[in-house]
Amino acid sequence: MTAYSTISESDLPPINHVLERLSTVEVIQWALSVFPRIAFLTSGQRTGSILAKIIYQMGVKVDLIFADTGVLFPETHDTIEKISSSYQLPLKRYTPALSMTEQTEKYGVLYLNHAGQEQCCHMRKVEPLLELHEDYEALLSPLRRGEGGQRSRVPIMDLDINFNVVRISPLANLSDEEYQQYLHEDDTIINPLHAQGFPTIGCIRCTTPVRDDEPRRAGRWRHLSGVDYCGINPSDFSHKTASIELPQEVVQSLKTSFSDAENRK
Numbered sequence: 001m002t003a004y005s006t007i008s009e010s011d012l013p014p015i016n017h018v019l020e021r022l023s024t025v026e027v028i029q030w031a032l033s034v035f036p037r038i039a040f041l042t043s044g045q046r047t048g049s050i051l052a053k054i055i056y057q058m059g060v061k062v063d064l065i066f067a068d069t070g071v072l073f074p075e076t077h078d079t080i081e082k083i084s085s086s087y088q089l090p091l092k093r094y095t096p097a098l099s100m101t102e103q104t105e106k107y108g109v110l111y112l113n114h115a116g117q118e119q120c121c122h123m124r125k126v127e128p129l130l131e132l133h134e135d136y137e138a139l140l141s142p143l144r145r146g147e148g149g150q151r152s153r154v155p156i157m158d159l160d161i162n163f164n165v166v167r168i169s170p171l172a173n174l175s176d177e178e179y180q181q182y183l184h185e186d187d188t189i190i191n192p193l194h195a196q197g198f199p200t201i202g203c204i205r206c207t208t209p210v211r212d213d214e215p216r217r218a219g220r221w222r223h224l225s226g227v228d229y230c231g232i233n234p235s236d237f238s239h240k241t242a243s244i245e246l247p248q249e250v251v252q253s254l255k256t257s258f259s260d261a262e263n264r265k
């Protein structure tokens with residue numbers, strides 16, 4: 001029987017202190033060495049394309065996790081499939097229990113008000129991913145502080161209490177210059193909607209194009225004031241007393257990796 005140990009928020013500052021000094025590639029290498037069961041979560045937007053390409057260039061094969069809400073743009077599906085095949089990342093889709101038609105028949109049109117949006121995002125994005133912890137201890141996420149908003153304070157390592165996994169954001173420190181450079185490389189697979197007025201992309205029902213004079217996330221839940229994020233990323237909500245349970249040997253490996261790094265200083 002597997003024995004488990006706890007990692008809590010209070011364990012993170014010294015770990016992140018060390019991770020902050022590493023490059024994107026070094027963070028990924030470290031994560032692969034500590035977490036035997038690790039995958040890559042993306043929604044098919046620009047930073048996800050960049051991180052997928054970096055993982056591919058490192059010669060690493062991890063599962064590509066995709067929360068398919070059933071109401072995404074066809075361009076997003078095409079992008080995810082291209083990323084999976086070109087960068088050789090096996091695609092694993094997580095889908096809601098109900099189709100949007102079945103959900104609407106049962107609950108009505110939820111996404112038109114705040115409470116309904118939360119319920120809809122929970123059923124279509126969060127619930128399908130609740131089983132992630134059965135297969136993985138950690139997820140690589142393409143969040144970048146340069147995106148601003150709540151993302152501006154995303155830590156490199158975070159705890160995801162919804163899915164009981166560690167979140168690693170190797171692009172957290174990617175500069176605007178490096179970001180632009182990756183975007184303009186010919187072989188970076190970019191969701192074509194970004195060139196059609198969509199700085200960020202979610203479900204068809206809740207995403208519109210954005211004018212040049214608007215904030216970049218203005219097209220997300222435009223019909224609902226004050227909604228900026230769906231809550232699928234731990235940086236999107238406050239959880240300062242969070243903790244998760246991981247197999248004891250993984251927690252031990254995590255601690256050893258940092259005592260080794262500290263001893264090398």
Ligand code: SF4
Pocket residue numbers: 069071110111116117118120121122124125202203205206230
């Ligand atoms: S973004 Fe809109 S349609 Fe998509 S899951 Fe959330 S509320 Fe539902």
